[in-house]
Amino acid sequence: MTELLEQQKIAPSEPEMIEKVAIVISKGSLEGIYPGLIMANGARMEGIEADLFFTFFGLDAIRKDRYDKIKVATVGNPGMHLPTWVGAIPGFSALATRMMKRQMEKIDIPPIPEFIELVADSGVRLYACKATVDMFGLTIDDFVPQVEDIISVGEFYERAAGGQIIFT
Amino acid sequence: MTMTLIADAPVDVDAEGFLTDSEQWNEEIAQAIAAENGISELTDRHWLVVRFMRNRYLASGTAPSIRALGKESGVPIKELYQLFPKGPAKLAAKIGGIPKPTGCI
Numbered sequence: 001m002t003e004l005l006e007q008q009k010i011a012p013s014e015p016e017m018i019e020k021v022a023i024v025i026s027k028g029s030l031e032g033i034y035p036g037l038i039m040a041n042g043a044r045m046e047g048i049e050a051d052l053f054f055t056f057f058g059l060d061a062i063r064k065d066r067y068d069k070i071k072v073a074t075v076g077n078p079g080m081h082l083p084t085w086v087g088a089i090p091g092f093s094a095l096a097t098r099m100m101k102r103q104m105e106k107i108d109i110p111p112i113p114e115f116i117e118l119v120a121d122s123g124v125r126l127y128a129c130k131a132t133v134d135m136f137g138l139t140i141d142d143f144v145p146q147v148e149d150i151i152s153v154g155e156f157y158e159r160a161a162g163g164q165i166i167f168t
Numbered sequence: 169m170t171m172t173l174i175a176d177a178p179v180d181v182d183a184e185g186f187l188t189d190s191e192q193w194n195e196e197i198a199q200a201i202a203a204e205n206g207i208s209e210l211t212d213r214h215w216l217v218v219r220f221m222r223n224r225y226l227a228s229g230t231a232p233s234i235r236a237l238g239k240e241s242g243v244p245i246k247e248l249y250q251l252f253p254k255g256p257a258k259l260a261a262k263i264g265g266i267p268k269p270t271g272c273i
Contacts, residue, residue: 038272041234041273042272042273044249044255045234045255045256045257045258046255046258047253047254047255047258107271107273108235108236108271108273109235109273110235114235118234118235118238118245121238121245121246121249122234122245122249123249
């Protein structure tokens with residue numbers, strides 16, 4: 001005979017709200033940069049505190065000379081569903097970037113320079129990774145004015161204390 | 169959806185307290201929702217944002233994005249967050265008696 005054991009009931013409790021996030025942007029392609037910006041902006045829209053930490057090629061998103069020239073990666077990107085050699089055709093990345101930007105504009109997602117301004121105005125603090133800055137031989141003057149500081153990994157963790165860390 | 173009393177008026181709200189019927193809204197309800205969400209007094213600047221959100225929703229059926237709010241409401245992004253620290257689009261929608269904005273931007 002089978003005996004049915006009664007499952008222990010756990011009192012329903014409200015899940016805790018996220019109050020703070022620190023988002024790392026490590027890639028320099030259009031599709032590598034946008035998710036972090038959208039998540040940072042979305043956090044602020046929910047009243048969540050948000051920091052952005054740019055590292056490696058993610059620094060392109062805050063470099064004065066590059067942040068308006070970010071392109072979709074058409075080579076080595078299986079999401080393109082195209083043979084690699086097609087993605088390598090000169091001008092193909094520019095074309096894919098134009099198409100994606102047009103689609104984004106349609107759903108009201110701003111271009112990267114405007115998005116950087118939007119998140120900074122929303123209270124997101126922007127930081128550049130010290131190790132990468134040193135490696136590339138950059139200074140704070142290479143970055144857009146919204147960038148608050150160049151900080152080490154240790155300082156990043158200090159600032160992220162008490163929050164969630166998201167790596168993109 | 170539940171029925172509740174806000175500023176002595178019976179209104180239908182969702183689980184998060186957003187009015188589900190924008191027709192049931194009035195200015196006293198707006199004041200009461202604002203007070204409950206940490207805004208003790210709605211200034212002219214608050215009203216500008218709340219009315220922009222509401223009118224845009226009533227005209228188009230969707231609440232504006234934060235980008236549109238910053239560009240077109242007459243209140244810049246920085247000030248929006250000073251007025252509504254817990255999220256301008258969300259809170260202005262709640263105070264304005266329209267559903268919670270569903271967009272990601």
